[in-house]
Amino acid sequence: MTTTFFLVRHAAHGLLDRVLVGRTPRIGLSDDGRRQARTLAARLAREELTAVHSSPRERAQETANPIAAAARTVVTLAPDLDEIDVGEWTGRSFEEIGRDPRWRVWNEQRARARTPGGESMREVQERAVRVLDHLARAHPEGRIAAVSHGDVIRAALLHYLGLELDAYDRIEVSPAGISTLVVGAWGARILALNERVAA
Template sequence: MTTTFFLVRHAAHDRVGTVLCGRMAGVYLGSLGKAQAERLAQRFASEDVACIYASPLERALETAEPIASRLGYSVRVCEDINEVNFGHWTGTSFEMLNQDPRWSSWNHSRSTSRPPEGETMLEAQGRIVRAMEQLRIRYSDRSVILVSHGDVIKAALLYHLGMPIDSYHRLEVEPASICTLVVGDWGSKLLRLNEVVAA
């Protein structure tokens, strides 16, 4: 028995690439992101999906809502697929972070580094993998959509591919992309990585 997971990164917001938003409140999709969310809803319209879960952050919920509406479901919030807790770095520009040696350490060794007052990537990996295992048992032989965040999705993929967490930079997970993973008692299989729905 297997469960198919569609791991969806939230669509674009106006701070992508400039600010480490982390778990800061009030980060909403921009016009591009809203269009991407609608395209995702069209992409999933013909899929047989059991449910859709999203991170509690606004940008994830805004991405999930058009998909859920198209499928006739309500979005369920799952704290375990929330963004990495970046602690004191939350809301800091990447320009400022690039001057912080701890930021360099974090990006060179995610397995041993921790954001100040935040969580490690291994801790984030543990919670999304735990959530997926619970959902796999609950939705055996079904499909589930999880709308989450780039680093958290990478952490899940690395676990299921048997790769170290420091290999995160080898995977590309763009805004509004879909990674499709099948998980069973026998192990895992990645069917699609970074699928982006064309405009």
């Protein structure tokens, strides 16, 4: 028996690529992001989803809601799908963070580094894999959309690929991108990586 996951990065918000929003509250989707969410919902409606789980962040829930509506189900919040806690960097511009020497360490040593006052990538990976493994056991033969965040999805995919966390930048996970993962007692297989259905 296998469980199929559609790992969905939330759609675009207005601060994308300018600010490390992290767990900043009340960051919702932009107009483009809402359009992307509708396109994602139409694409995933063909997959006969049995459940939709989402990070508690507003931008993730706003992405998940139309997906769940199209699947005639409801969104279940999953705290383990939450964005990385980036600590002191939360809400700061990438220009500002780029002057912090710890930022370079974070990006060059993801397997060992920790965000200042926040999480390590290893902790993020552990919780992401924990929730996916739990859902696979709870929903054998399930078809589940899991709406989360770029680095959380990367961390999970690296685990199932058997790659180290320092390889995080080898995987592109775009806003509104879908990566399809199948998990069973025999192991795991990635069927699609960063499918772009909404530019």
